Amino acid sequence: MGWFEEAGNGQVVDVAMLMDSGAPEVIWRIVTDGALVSIGRTSDGGALGITVTLDGQWRREYFRDVDDLVDWLARAAAAVAEEAPKVAASSARRQRVRRP
Numbered sequence: 001m002g003w004f005e006e007a008g009n010g011q012v013v014d015v016a017m018l019m020d021s022g023a024p025e026v027i028w029r030i031v032t033d034g035a036l037v038s039i040g041r042t043s044d045g046g047a048l049g050i051t052v053t054l055d056g057q058w059r060r061e062y063f064r065d066v067d068d069l070v071d072w073l074a075r076a077a078a079a080v081a082e083e084a085p086k087v088a089a090s091s092a093r094r095q096r097v098r099r100p
Contacts, residue, residue, distance in 0.1 A: 011046065012041075012045040012046065013041060013042075013045060013046055013047050013048050013063075013064055015041065015048055017066065018048050018063060018064075018066055018069055021066045021069070021070055022070045023066070023069055023070055023073055026070065026073040026074055026076075026077050027039075027073060029077050029081075030052060030073070030076055030077050030080050033077070033080045033081050033084045034054065034080070034084040034087075034088065035052050035053060035054040035076075035080045035084070036051075036052070036053040036054070037050065037051070037052055037053075038050070038051045038053070039051075042062060046064070047062040047063060047064050048062065048063045048064070048069070049061070049062050049063075050062075050063065050069070050072075050073070052076045052080065054080055054083055054084065054087065055083075055087040059076070
């Protein structure tokens, strides 16, 4: 068996264990700051995929380890907190362009 066939260990990721950490609190902070967070398992069930989207920009990573997940989310939260005010909708009125 070659190196490519050895990828993964065939185990299903324990989603509850990953989410029973500091992760949910950081996710709520990211969402509160205005980003979309999507969470799902990979098709083989071996990892948890998390995508953070803000103003059309997105980044996705895959996790099997709690510490890696929480560390990545903390960096995502810092990035969203920095970028969100730059892309926030203006409260000023703007004129709509009407199409004929």
